[in-house]
Amino acid sequence: MSRVVVKDVCFSYRSGEEVLKGITLDFDEKSTAIIGQNGAGKTTFVKLLKGLLKPTRGEIYILGRSANEMTAAALAPFIGLVFQNPNDQIFRSTVLEEVMFGPLNIGEDPKGARKKAEEALEMVGLTEKASENPHDLRLSEKKLVCVASIVAMEPEILILDEPTIAQDHAGMAAIRQVIRRFKEQGKLVMGILHDMDFAAENFERVVVFHQGTVVADDDPREVFSRESLLQRAGLEVPHITRLGWSLGRKETFLTEAELIQSLRGEGSTDR
Amino acid sequence: MKTFSLYVPRDSLIHRINPIDKILYTITAIAVPLILPSMAASFLCMLISLSLLAAARVVRQSLPVFAFVFLILCTVVLIQGWFYPGNQTPLFGVEPFVFHAEGLMKACRIGIRVTNVVAAFLLLVLTTKPADLVEELVRRGLSPRIGYVLDSIFQILPQMMNTTRTILDAQRSRGLETEGSLWVRVKAFLPLIVPVVMSSLIHAKERALALEVRGLHFEGQRTWLREKRTYPYSREIRGGLLLVLTASIVWRILG
Ligand SMILES: Nc1ncnc2c1ncn2[C@@H]1O[C@H](COP(=O)(O)OP(=O)(O)OP(=O)(O)O)[C@@H](O)[C@H]1O
Ligand SMILES: [Mg+2]
Numbered sequence: 001m002s003r004v005v006v007k008d009v010c011f012s013y014r015s016g017e018e019v020l021k022g023i024t025l026d027f028d029e030k031s032t033a034i035i036g037q038n039g040a041g042k043t044t045f046v047k048l049l050k051g052l053l054k055p056t057r058g059e060i061y062i063l064g065r066s067a068n069e070m071t072a073a074a075l076a077p078f079i080g081l082v083f084q085n086p087n088d089q090i091f092r093s094t095v096l097e098e099v100m101f102g103p104l105n106i107g108e109d110p111k112g113a114r115k116k117a118e119e120a121l122e123m124v125g126l127t128e129k130a131s132e133n134p135h136d137l138r139l140s141e142k143k144l145v146c147v148a149s150i151v152a153m154e155p156e157i158l159i160l161d162e163p164t165i166a167q168d169h170a171g172m173a174a175i176r177q178v179i180r181r182f183k184e185q186g187k188l189v190m191g192i193l194h195d196m197d198f199a200a201e202n203f204e205r206v207v208v209f210h211q212g213t214v215v216a217d218d219d220p221r222e223v224f225s226r227e228s229l230l231q232r233a234g235l236e237v238p239h240i241t242r243l244g245w246s247l248g249r250k251e252t253f254l255t256e257a258e259l260i261q262s263l264r265g266e267g268s269t270d271r
Numbered sequence: 272m273k274t275f276s277l278y279v280p281r282d283s284l285i286h287r288i289n290p291i292d293k294i295l296y297t298i299t300a301i302a303v304p305l306i307l308p309s310m311a312a313s314f315l316c317m318l319i320s321l322s323l324l325a326a327a328r329v330v331r332q333s334l335p336v337f338a339f340v341f342l343i344l345c346t347v348v349l350i351q352g353w354f355y356p357g358n359q360t361p362l363f364g365v366e367p368f369v370f371h372a373e374g375l376m377k378a379c380r381i382g383i384r385v386t387n388v389v390a391a392f393l394l395l396v397l398t399t400k401p402a403d404l405v406e407e408l409v410r411r412g413l414s415p416r417i418g419y420v421l422d423s424i425f426q427i428l429p430q431m432m433n434t435t436r437t438i439l440d441a442q443r444s445r446g447l448e449t450e451g452s453l454w455v456r457v458k459a460f461l462p463l464i465v466p467v468v469m470s471s472l473i474h475a476k477e478r479a480l481a482l483e484v485r486g487l488h489f490e491g492q493r494t495w496l497r498e499k500r501t502y503p504y505s506r507e508i509r510g511g512l513l514l515v516l517t518a519s520i521v522w523r524i525l526g
Contacts, residue, residue: 052440076446089441091466105446153445 009058021212031189033199036209037234042192051075077106080155086142096130102153120152124174140171160191200238200254225252285327289502290404299512300391320390329397351378401425
């Protein structure tokens with residue numbers, strides 16, 4: 001079933017400069033990575049889905065509701081967006097309050113909101129920081145607070161704008177965990193990513209944006225095997241894929257495990 | 272960096288005048304009607320300021336301000352026309368709302384004065400880049416630190432507007448209704464104030480630190496990024512303004 005339907009959507013911030021030029025996409029529950037050069041229009045696209053911007057042409061449906069006719073606040077219970085820059089999102093004085101803000105707004109009572117906030121903080125590993133001021137945290141932790149504050153609202157659709165930027169190993173693990181949890185619950189996860197390795201490893205579908213249009217939309221193995229197309233869109237193939245090719249493989253590897261298994265398998269046939 | 276200013280870029284003589292001369296003009300245009308309370312003096316000043324606005328080709332940009340002033344002045348006309356204590360000569364209207372000649376004259380005088388002040392200010396604000404004004408002041412011996420504070424004020428407003436927008440987006444995203452009736456907007460506005468002011472302060476502090484590192488407090492001889500601009504007719508303008516001011520003071524004392 002389609003969770004998100006985007007029909008021929010155009011958008012411009014200033015008249016005459018189209019940032020999105022007729023995007024048509026359809027999202028079911030398959031987790032989707034959106035990749036593309038800086039300025040390709042990725043953030044603009046997800047802000048449109050979120051109802052923060054309204055398309056200059058075309059239509060968007062979120063779980064069957066027309067996003068053009070709903071305010072961002074009315075869409076909030078269904079679709080959550082973690083902003084690219086955590087400083088754009090944080091405005092409460094403690095981490096717990098910050099995370100409780102969303103659930104309280106969508107009609108949760110204080111006790112329930114607190115419970116959900118605590119669960120979300122635990123999921124990203126920030127339980128100890130609950131009473132600190134979010135502005136005093138490290139950038140990677142701030143970003144995780146933002147993730148938690150959306151997770152606590154339990155939206156049907158979760159969008160992460162550049163979740164892996166400035167993340168250390170533990171932060172990456174926390175984000176993987178969140179993505180996995182949403183996938184297990186059958187919810188749609190979308191991620192805007194510059195980290196191709198992370199995209200290849202964690203998502204089931206890849207959409208490539210280039211100058212306001214979609215130039216590729218397929219499963220990761222298919223997209224990442226088209227090197228010339230990625231190059232035209234200003235993108236790299238994942239390191240593992242490149243390594244595999246350098247080792248003379250024809251197929252496209254997406255994870256270390258795949259490559260290792262293939263190497264092992266070959267080793268045994270050689271012997 | 273985007274700055275908050277009403278500056279309208281145009282290629283006019285007024286735009287090329289030294290910002291300080293424009294300040295002096297504004298002061299004179301406001302002072303003369305105070306020194307000479309006759310309506311003719313105020314009216315003349317108003318006419319001059321308005322024609323200078325026209326000469327600078329910024330009439331269209333000043334219209335919204337004048338529209339607002341006009342709205343306020345309408346209430347002045349009503350109140351003075353009806354209730355001015357010196358009212359004696361009824362003109363038209365029904366009790367108790369009868370317009371009187373004296374009140375209307377009074378309102379007219381207020382209107383001309385206010386228009387004059389607003390026009391003189393607009394002439395300065397619409398034709399001067401804040402940075403140029405600050406630079407000129409610093410060249411004349413204003414402390415660069417105060418110059419920095421002035422520059423910051425012009426920058427902090429657009430920054431606050433930007434921050435407000437992003438924080439509003441963050442709140443809307445998490446279900447706080449910010450669109451709709453006035454009451455909804457007021458309710459959404461309150462939780463905004465603290466983060467917006469906070470983040471502006473943080474920005475100002477960061478900018479101050481950045482400037483400190485680059486030698487804002489340096490004690491020796493400074494050089495300028497931009498070449499000193501020469502402004503036309505500076506001496507003539509100052510002489511003329513001084514003459515007008517002296518003349519009106521003399522007139523006042525003699526007359
Ligand atoms: N608020 C705005 N006003 C005007 N133009 C904007 C605004 N936000 C973005 N743009 C422009 O729209 C284009 C697309 O921006 P967008 O932020 O969607 O790109 P992006 O794909 O998310 O890039 P990045 O990878 O750098 O985050 C850019 O050219 C940008 O300069
Ligand atoms: Mg972006």
